[in-house]
Amino acid sequence: NAGVTQTPKFRVLKTxxxxxxxxxxxxxxxxxxxxxxxxxxxLRLIHYSVGEGTTAKGEVPxxxxxxxxxxxxxxxxxxxxxxxQTSVYFCASRTGGPYEQYFGPGTRLxxx
Amino acid sequence: xxxxxxxxxxLSVQEGRISILNCDYTNSMFDYFLWxxxxxxxxxxxxxxxxxxxxxxxDGRFTVxxxxxxxxxxxxIVPSQPGDSAVYFCAAQTNFGNEKLTFGTGxxxxxxx
Numbered sequence: 001n002a003g004v005t006q007t008p009k010f011r012v013l014k015t016x017x018x019x020x021x022x023x024x025x026x027x028x029x030x031x032x033x034x035x036x037x038x039x040x041x042x043l044r045l046i047h048y049s050v051g052e053g054t055t056a057k058g059e060v061p062x063x064x065x066x067x068x069x070x071x072x073x074x075x076x077x078x079x080x081x082x083x084x085q086t087s088v089y090f091c092a093s094r095t096g097g098p099y100e101q102y103f104g105p106g107t108r109l110x111x112x
Numbered sequence: 113x114x115x116x117x118x119x120x121x122x123l124s125v126q127e128g129r130i131s132i133l134n135c136d137y138t139n140s141m142f143d144y145f146l147w148x149x150x151x152x153x154x155x156x157x158x159x160x161x162x163x164x165x166x167x168x169x170x171d172g173r174f175t176v177x178x179x180x181x182x183x184x185x186x187x188x189i190v191p192s193q194p195g196d197s198a199v200y201f202c203a204a205q206t207n208f209g210n211e212k213l214t215f216g217t218g219x220x221x222x223x224x225x
Contacts, residue, residue: 048212050211099144
């Protein structure tokens with residue numbers, strides 16, 4: 001099992017450009033999450049999904065959109081990137097039961 | 113408002129000694145707590161958890177203590193090893209609306225050989 005994978009690992013964008021981050025999990029997990037990690041801020045929840053076809057806003061959703069068309073994939077989109085979105089983005093997933101979330105390796109995004 | 117707080121950004125401990133990482137929370141509805149460990153350039157990995165019906169949970173060198181009246185939990189690592197050097201995040205969850213975790217800001221633990 002690959003667990004949770006994220007594509008790409010690194011990306012540099014110019015202000016105003018758009019991109020999509022892909023998260024895939026092969027554990028048949030119901031719940032999937034997108035977080036961002038910034039220095040001194042811990043992990044902040046952007047959006048999450050409790051099942052295929054569902055999405056919900058987290059703590060810092062502005063400037064991001066998500067889609068969960070397939071159970072195994074959770075996409076995070078930036079329509080018009082801003083320097084404030086420079087961060088490390090983590091995807092996570094879990095089953096409907098125990099609360100432990102399994103994290104991907106992260107995507108380092110720089111917006112200039 | 114930071115509902116889960118880790119007030120020590122960093123901690124240095126001699127190899128072989130005990131490491132104690134602390135976490136405080138403000139939301140009395142939290143009833144499940146987790147610790148995650150994160151190495152540079154990797155995602156966080158689950159370490160240990162505790163339910164609010166317990167005050168202690170042990171797994172090998174790692175023990176988590178929960179003091180509900182003080183809204184405080186701590187992670188003890190005994191004995192500390194160089195491989196324990198990492199950032200540790202505390203996280204909490206409520207039973208109601210349990211799809212989300214609230215994370216602390218993390219503590220960077222450095223084990224000195």
